[in-house]
Amino acid sequence: MKSKITTAMGACLLLLLLSCGTTSSTRSMKSIERQAMDVPDRFEAPAGVERTSNACISPLTDPRDGTTIKMVTSFSGEEVGDYSVPAGKYGVEANELLRINCRTGEVLGIVKR
Template identity: 45%
Template sequence: MTKPENMKTKILIGILACFLMSCGAMMTPDSDDIIRQPEDAPTNFAMGDGMDFEENVCKSPMLDPEDGTELIMVRSWGNGIGDYEVPEGKYGLSKREFLRLNCGTGELIGVVKK
């Protein structure tokens, strides 16, 4: 491949990557995604040490204020909703489920599929 063709390929890959990332950022979770409520979970989770809640910003880890269980964020949306992985079996979740939270308040929303 000559240099001009190589440069065109790199530019096209860059444009495609930006497009795909922007599409992902525009996704919003659907309330229909909630499959059930978790078992024995607090209604609100806390931020990890040294972190503060910010509107529409999802941070990791979130903590169970009752026993300190860490929830690790795996995906989020621009509207401050995030899906968090929890230890298998915690709150009755299987390995194929995440816990959805309002990241701006720590409020529990429900259980969703991975």
């Protein structure tokens, strides 16, 4: 009897772990619609955070005026992230994001949200 309970508990635990796992979804990286306007040479990471890998950092800051942008999504293996920006900044309109090279902080362009 004890082994049946142990087996049942093990099966329930396995089912629970599998149901809580991450799901794999395929996101396609949308193409750049157009170039952004009046952008810095590169966005900077927060003080004390260094770019030691290709991972996207959030938030990033425009060193010229302190504007903060926040990552919405990044694409593994592509070294890019799409960031939300304040309304109208850099020529980004509603339902658009600013694409950044995560390794360098350089702006790549504007994409649809």
